[in-house]
Amino acid sequence: MSPFHFDSLVWPWPIAIYLFLAGISAGAICFAVLLKHFKLGRDAYKSGFVQAACLIAPLAVFAGLGILVIDLTKPFDFWKILVFYNPTSVMSVGVAVLMVYQVALFAWLACVFKTPVLNWCNGRWPIVSKIFNAIAKHEATITGLLVMLALSLGAYTGFLLSALTTYPMLNNPVLPLLFLISGLSSGAAGTLLGGVLLNGNPDGKEVHFIHNIEIPIILLEIVLLFTFFAGLILTGGQSQVAALAAIGEGFWGWIFWAGVVVVGLSMPLAFNLFMKASAKRKFSYVAVTASCSLVGVLLLRNFILYTGQMTIA
């Protein structure tokens, strides 16, 4: 069986990229909120890391939606998804979450960048300052709503696949949690990588803060990945067949063990622990660690999507 072409394959790699982008958007904005709330406060907009997260979140979600629309067989009919709703469809609910998420996202971005935007306007266009002030008044509500929507979006990427009873490996209750957590870790990695590229200080308090959260997240991801496959193998039947075909010998087995487990999880964990122990963080350390994490999450999405569709119930 070819790793990229087989009869039971319905959704190929663009969907994996979409799931990755939705996850990284949700993760990045969660870390932006955490940074602002616990570390930076009003000056959050000055930090390269917050800027990076605030760039990644909307761009990733737009790119993801773009890929999703292009991947339809009737791309010009995409508006029908927005007009017609089916409450039993995870995709329909997810699209609704995505729409509200984007509103909350831009409202929150307005709160964060209110000062620089108003400074730039410099008294011109009074309507702009009116709008920004009106939004900023509800910052607490917007922030809470945004975090909840981001977490829903991250989990939705997993529920989208776990709703498919056809594929025993995907129809798995751990999948939404696994995708949520790996989405958060990709968001952290994206924020760090973007931050140092935007001239953020690689030894700054933001990096220390994110690394402290990243270590338990990676550990949790390892636990979830273990539970995911242990659960499938213990279920027996086609679930076991699917799990063993996925992580056993072959192309996707290599992707899993070398790409996901070693590059995506073990190496970032080791680097993070090393950076925690050694006093100073450097640009290259932070960038390499974050890149490993990102590659790992992208490979995990592709691995789960392809191997999941290989075995049917």
Next chain:
Amino acid sequence: MSNSRRLFLKGACAAVVGASGFTIATAKDQAGSKVEQSCKYALVHDETKCIGCDACSIACREVNQVPEGVSRLEIEREGPFGEYPDQYFRFTRKSCQQCDDTPCVKVCPTGAAYKDPKTGIVCVDEWKCVGCQYCIAACPYQIRFIHPVTKAADKCDFCKETRLKEGLLPACVDACPTKALTFGDISDPESQVVQVLKSAPSYRTKTDLGTRPKVFRIAAKGGEINL
């Protein structure tokens, strides 16, 4: 500040609970007040009578104008089994199972996949379909496909739009030379389809997934014995 946050959290939780409660309540309501169906069409494929001539799939292609490369109905063959001259094949029908509990309808984001309340037939609204292929992935029988011309999901609908409209039997049933296919209203105890089902033990595939398919099969003798 902390007070307003608590208030917000409380409010948000109440909203979530309210919204989910409302959805559940209305969903139950819909299930309870379902209009009585006028009928529920089902099909029996008697594999002991099937000779694998493909008359059914050819008729289906012609009547429903299914382009080459895709198909609404296929006869899958296994075999030959046994020693000459006592050789035989096994034939199984691969087509929409017309589930009563439909995975495809549940996942369709636009409601393009729907179960016709009058006939119980699972159909596709070509216009509403955007081609996300979620239904194709959700169908455990893997019988859905994207129609190369309309670009919408397509599959067997018991010839609802072609033959049934004219008061005729589905094309495959009519074409079968050995009368291996029986079509009819399963809710009518007098119908031929119910009589056939009562006369011999039948089976359906993948019922453990809770799909409750309305395509029944009368099993031919097995080929190989696999553990």
